[in-house]
Amino acid sequence: xxxxxxxxxxxxxxxxxxxxxxxxxxxxxxxxxxxxxxxxxxxxxxxxxxxxxxxxxxxxxxxxxxxxxxxxxxxxxxxxxxxxxxxxxxxxxxxxxxxxxxxxxxxxxxxxxxxxxxxxxxxxxxxxxxxxxxxxxxxxxxxxxxxxxxxxxxxxxxxxxxxxxxxxxxxxxxxxxxxxxxxxxxxxxxxxxxxxxxxxxxxxxxxxxxxxxxxxxxxxxxxxxxxxxxxxxxxxxxxxxxxxxxxxxxxxxxxxxxxxxxxxxxxxxxxxxxxxxxxxxxxxxxxxxxxxxxxxxxxxxxxxxxxxxxxxxxxxxxxxxxxxxxxxxxxxxxxxxxxxxxxxxxxxxxxxxxxxxxxxxxxxxxxxxxxxxxxxxxxxxxxxxxxxxxxxxxxxxxxxxxxxxxxxxxxxxx
Numbered sequence: 001x002x003x004x005x006x007x008x009x010x011x012x013x014x015x016x017x018x019x020x021x022x023x024x025x026x027x028x029x030x031x032x033x034x035x036x037x038x039x040x041x042x043x044x045x046x047x048x049x050x051x052x053x054x055x056x057x058x059x060x061x062x063x064x065x066x067x068x069x070x071x072x073x074x075x076x077x078x079x080x081x082x083x084x085x086x087x088x089x090x091x092x093x094x095x096x097x098x099x100x101x102x103x104x105x106x107x108x109x110x111x112x113x114x115x116x117x118x119x120x121x122x123x124x125x126x127x128x129x130x131x132x133x134x135x136x137x138x139x140x141x142x143x144x145x146x147x148x149x150x151x152x153x154x155x156x157x158x159x160x161x162x163x164x165x166x167x168x169x170x171x172x173x174x175x176x177x178x179x180x181x182x183x184x185x186x187x188x189x190x191x192x193x194x195x196x197x198x199x200x201x202x203x204x205x206x207x208x209x210x211x212x213x214x215x216x217x218x219x220x221x222x223x224x225x226x227x228x229x230x231x232x233x234x235x236x237x238x239x240x241x242x243x244x245x246x247x248x249x250x251x252x253x254x255x256x257x258x259x260x261x262x263x264x265x266x267x268x269x270x271x272x273x274x275x276x277x278x279x280x281x282x283x284x285x286x287x288x289x290x291x292x293x294x295x296x297x298x299x300x301x302x303x304x305x306x307x308x309x310x311x312x313x314x315x316x317x318x319x320x321x322x323x324x325x326x327x328x329x330x331x332x333x334x335x336x337x338x339x340x341x342x343x344x345x346x347x348x349x350x351x352x353x354x355x356x357x358x359x360x361x362x363x364x365x366x367x368x369x370x371x372x373x374x375x376x377x378x379x380x381x382x383x384x385x386x387x388x389x390x391x392x393x394x395x396x397x398x399x400x401x402x403x404x405x406x407x408x409x410x411x412x413x414x
Contacts, residue, residue, distance in 0.1 A: 066402060067107060068395040069114040076406065079398070081146045082110055084410045092411055099407035100400055107398050113153035119388040120156040125163060127155045164380040168373060174220045175235040175363040178202055179227070181211040181252055181354045184280035188246035188355040198241035201359055210254040210354060220366050225375055234358040246355040257305065257351040258284035259328055259344040262296060263337045267317065273332055274313040277306035279351040284343035291340055305351045325349065 062077040086106045087095055095102060120126070135151035136143055178201045182188050191208055195201055202216040209215040214227045226232035234244045258278045265272035274296060278284040287303050297312025308315055320329050327346040335341050368376070398406075 061405070066397050067110060068393070068397075069111055070118060070392050070394075072114060072118070074110065074114075076402070078146070079107070079110070080406045080409045081144070082106055083406055084413065085146050085150070087410065092414060095407060096411060100403050103398065103403035103407055107396055107403075111394055111396065113149065115385070115389055115392060115394075116153050116160070117149075117156050118392075119385065120160055122388075123160075123163060125156065125159045127152045127159070131155055160381055160384075161377055164384070165373070165377045168368065168376060171365050171367055172222045173236075173364065174222050174366040175226075176217070176220045176361045177226075177231065177235045178217045178359045178361060179231055180205055180209045180215050180357045181249070181254065182208050182246075182357065183210050183254055183256055183354055184282045185246050185248070185355055186282050187280070188357055191357060192243060192246075195243055195357075195359075197243070198361075201243065201357065210256045211252065212255060217361070220362075220372070222368075222372070222376065224379060225372070230356060231358055234356070235360055236363065238358065238360045240360050240363065242359065244356070244358040246357065248353075248355055250353050252352065252354040252356070254279065254351050254354045256345065256347050257349040259331070259341065259346055260284055260288055260291075261328070261332050261335065261341040261344065262339065263332060263335055266337055270317050270319050271332060272317050273315045274300070275306065275308070275315060275328075275332075276300045276304040276313050277346075277349060277351065278303060278343070279305060279353045281343050281345065288340060288343065296340075 062075065062080075064076045065073045066076050066079050067074040083103060083106050086109065087102060090102070117127075132148050132151050132155070133143075135155060136147060139151070141147040141151070180191075180201055182191065187208060191201075191204060195204070200217075205215045218227070221235075223232045223236060226235055228249070230247050230249055234247060238244055258281050260276045260278065261273060262275070263271045263273045276284075276287065276296075276299065278287060283303070287299055290299055297314070300309050300313030303309075304313055306313070315323070318332070320333060323329065323332075325346055325348050327344060327348060331341050331344045
């Protein structure tokens with residue numbers, strides 16, 4: 001007997017209400033997906049924008065021009081590379097501690113190197129790429145821009161020395177002179193009365209000279225290597241063995257000064273004082289005599305060579321050692337208050353203005369020895385460089401913050 005076939009269950013047709021519900025749910029899902037996509041796109045865009053801004057900020061800092069020499073600009077990136085090269089032998093601790101000072105020195109070297117290169121080219125002196133390549137190879141340096149520029153500057157310096165040595169002859173008129181700087185016309189007159197013609201004036205230097213850097217027998221020198229034009233004029237115009245009249249030099253630096261000190265108050269171990277620093281004993285005596293009818297402050301403003309002159313010589317409250325002079329302390333802490341001291345000689349200070357005494361031992365055309373030749377070349381090169389520098393346009397935009405930033409970049413790269 002055949003089985004009875006099971007009747008199929010008809011598919012259930014959704015109602016309009018169900019369809020409407022499903023459509024709403026589908027719409028909500030689509031909106032949620034779109035909103036999520038938009039949100040995610042926004043997040044990605046923001047992250048990308050921030051990364052781009054950070055990248056722009058970083059690259060802008062590297063590209064910033066920090067030094068300009070005439071028409072040549074140097075970026076921070078170049079300066080950091082130069083700083084790295086010049087400080088390879090300096091440990092990180094020292095570089096971190098003295099970074100600002102070291103970065104300033106490197107900046108000055110960069111400027112000087114570029115001025116040298118430009119100045120050489122202005123004189124028609126050129127350094128070729130082949131010469132730079134050989135220089136790099138000789139030194140074992142990499143073929144990087146900074147190293148190439150350092151080699152180029154060194155080669156330019158060498159060629160400039162050769163250039164300024166070309167016009168030097170083997171012989172030149174020279175004079176052999178003995179000189180001495182004394183503090184006053186009175187001392188000079190006293191010395192002239194003691195010095196015999198053609199005698200050795202250097203024997204008086206220990207007692208009377210007040211500038212140890214220029215004293216005694218200078219040996220044979222051409223005019224342009226004389227210490228200054230005053231001595232040069234005397235050296236090539238005086239009669240042999242005659243001593244010059246005292247030659248006043250307002251710019252001469254003397255290793256001596258004379259204090260006039262007045263203590264206005266004593267407070268335990270401290271004193272309140274005012275003082276004047278004069279250039280010679282005679283001047284100090286003269287000024288002290290003027291104090292009898294004058295005002296200490298106004299005379300200090302007029303004559304003193306100490307930085308306190310603008311304050312009328314007022315030094316304020318002082319302890320021992322504050323003035324940096326044992327000579328000053330020995331008098332100031334022992335004199336009676338409200339009395340001006342006698343002139344106090346102090347060889348630990350410097351004053352300007354003095355009198356040269358010059359005697360020409362011999363004069364004539366002499367061979368240029370190697371040392372004198374090198375000094376002439378160096379002087380001519382230095383004179384030329386200073387003139388070139390003076391007429392150049394130099395901009396150093398490296399602030400303390402920028403130098404610190406550069407140092408940190410160097411340290412991060414090590």
